Amino acid sequence: MLKTPTIGESLRNEGISRREFIKFCATAASLMALPATMIPKIAEALSNTPRQSVIWLSFQECTGCTEALTRAHAPSLENLIFNTISLDYHHTLQAASGTAAEEAREQAMHKHPGEYLLVVDGSIPIGNPGYSTIAGISNQDMFLEVAKQAKAVIAVGTCAAFGGLPKAAPNPTGAVAVQDLLRDKPLVNVPGCPPIPVVISSIVAHYITFGGLPDLDNLKRPLPFFGQNIHDRCYRRPFYERGQFAETFDDEGAKQGWCLYKLGCKGPVTYNACALFKWNDAVSFPIEAGHGCLGCSEPNFWDAGSFYDALSIPLPGAAKAAAYAGIAGTAVGIAAGALNMYKKSTAIQQREVVTVDDLERK
Amino acid sequence: MDNYADFLLWVRGPAFHIALAIFLFGILLRFFEIFSLGRRTEYAEVRGNAFLGGMRTLFTRFLPEKTTLKRILFLVIAGYLFHLGFFITFLFFDPHIVLFKSALGFSWPGLPAPIINIVTLISLLVMIALLIYRLNHPVLRLLSGFQDYLAWTITFLPLLTGYLAFHHMIHPYPLILALHILSVELLMILFPFTKLMHTFTFIIARWTTGARAAQKGVSL
Structure with a gap:
């Protein structure tokens, strides 16, 4: 059997210089907020480690996550990091199809049992196994089978991390997130619709260097990337403080680049690194393009009311509640009023008239 | 509800709807109750205009008469500071205005966040001072019951959590x-059934007092 080449060897084969490689390690370290002293450690770990086997399973998803990853510019961190892994199975990116594709998955699983990383994008339907199948295997069965031997699982995208669009009310397929089915494996959620590509590659780099996952928040998101919310890092934040808001998408405020809070920006409650890393080779991010943040890296963001309603507006249903309360309040109020008036008139009727003569007689 | 994001959705959704329903139901009930009781028949000779007298008292009562004012100067100043601060924060913070606009259909300009910030801080400190005063004043302490402390708490919490x-x-x-939203919902739920109803009923009470006196020819 052929020896699996180390990352260092495969990078050299690709014609990537030592200088470029160290630059990449420095970027990875800074992205994960690691001290500069960690750079040699990352370089050493990456050079001498065999390429990490990765199995990528796509379930109820739109391929947007993969699209985002492949849109990374060359020679980018993403491209470099993909030389550090061996992507053994990925529907969209692999050349093989049909039985050959499934064989590749089986082979990877048997070659590196307990060693491979499992990446999942898309939610898993448990309402009916027939809702989503691959090669006749239900998503749930395939996930459980592959996860059993995985070293760690990375849930990529909001669908895999929290259920996403498929789980949105009324959740017709009974979609669940990876964490709902996974119990005893290390798991990291990389939500976003789609997630930021460098986050995925940085986690892989972290995993290879330190043999574990980075620190996670209470939603199992890596803290180096999801530790701060969009609002706190937004370049439009000063306008929020000053009370300068765009009221419509084409008013003077919008042209001046004022805060989009009133147009429904969910930045204050959304934890992600968009405002820092941006998209399309750091060209821009939604708020910079003039649209509020949708909150796509938060659980159930599809069911959090209109994208264009400000955060302080309650979810739909208030008018109905108010109408029912109004009717009930009026009805009970009239009844209570009638009771009051009845009591009052009875009291007047039953009043005994006492005159001065009556008192003197006593 | 296993995470804060779902908790936020619950407070913005079902919890708010429940709180709003209880708030409106309670207020309607209280008003029907108050108005259906009516006023007792006035047998005295009419010596003045009841309506105008009521209206006058409605405004003259915004300041206590001189000798009382001297005695309770702290309460008057602190009371005004707190009430103004509370309503400025409540009505002129931009995120709040967006909520009113969605409910009422119209809006008004807000104040810059730093101003709201200072006003809120003053309100919080004044409320604490008022509580200390209440706890230390022998008469006031004796007059204060559970409901007074409850009303203080549920008014203080939205300001504190907002800050x-x-x-x-x-x-x-x-x-x-x-x-923060949950604390406001607590305030909304308890509002109609506590002394906080004075937000609305002070108008009725003052007017009635003034009207009765005016009808009898007494000027207040």
Whole structure:
């Protein structure tokens, strides 16, 4: 059997210089907020480690996550990091199809049992196994089978991390997130619709260097990337403080680049690194393009009311509640009023008239 | 509800709807109750205009008469500071205005966040001072019951949580934002059934007092 080449060897084969490689390690370290002293450690770990086997399973998803990853510019961190892994199975990116594709998955699983990383994008339907199948295997069965031997699982995208669009009310397929089915494996959620590509590659780099996952928040998101919310890092934040808001998408405020809070920006409650890393080779991010943040890296963001309603507006249903309360309040109020008036008139009727003569007689 | 994001959705959704329903139901009930009781028949000779007298008292009572004012100067100043601060924060913070606009259909300009920030801080400090005063004043302490402390607490909490949320003093932010909204919902639920109803009933009470006196020819 052929020896699996180390990352260092495969990078050299690709014609990537030592200088470029160290630059990449420095970027990875800074992205994960690691001290500069960690750079040699990352370089050493990456050079001498065999390429990490990765199995990528796509379930109820739109391929947007993969699209985002492949849109990374060359020679980018993403491209470099993909030389550090061996992507053994990925529907969209692999050349093989049909039985050959499934064989590749089986082979990877048997070659590196307990060693491979499992990446999942898309939610898993448990309402009916027939809702989503691959090669006749239900998503749930395939996930459980592959996860059993995985070293760690990375849930990529909001669908895999929290259920996403498929789980949105009324959740017709009974979609669940990876964490709902996974119990005893290390798991990291990389939500976003789609997630930021460098986050995925940085986690892989972290995993290879330190043999574990980075620190996670209470939603199992890596803290180096999801530790701060969009609002706190937004370049439009000063306008929020000053009370300068765009009221419509084409008013003077919008042209001046004022805060989009009133147009429904969910930045204050959304934890992600968009405002820092941006998209399309750091060209821009939604708020910079003039649209509020949708909150796509938060659980159930599809069911959090209109994208264009400000955060302080309650979810739909208030008018109905108010109408029912109004009717009930009026009805009970009239009844209570009638009771009051009845009591009052009875009291007047039953009043005994006492005159001065009556008192003197006593 | 296993995370703060879902908690925030719950407070913004079902919890708010329940609170709003109880708030409106309670207020309607109280008003029907008050008005259906009516006024007792006035047998005295009419010596003045009841309506105008009522209206006059409605405004003259905004300041106590001179000798009383001297005695309770602290209460009057602190009371005004707190009430103004509370309503400025409540009515002129931009995120709040967006909520009113969605409910009422119209809006008004807001104040810059730093001003709201100072006003809120003053309100909070004044409320604490008022509580200390209440606890130390022998007569006031004797007059205060559970409901007075409850009313203080449920009014204080929205200001406090709002201040903490604005300054991101509790992490994560969605959690403190949800707690802020929840504290307002608590206020809404208890509002109609506590002394906080004075927000509306002070108008009726003052007018009635003034009207009765005016009808008898007494000027207040």
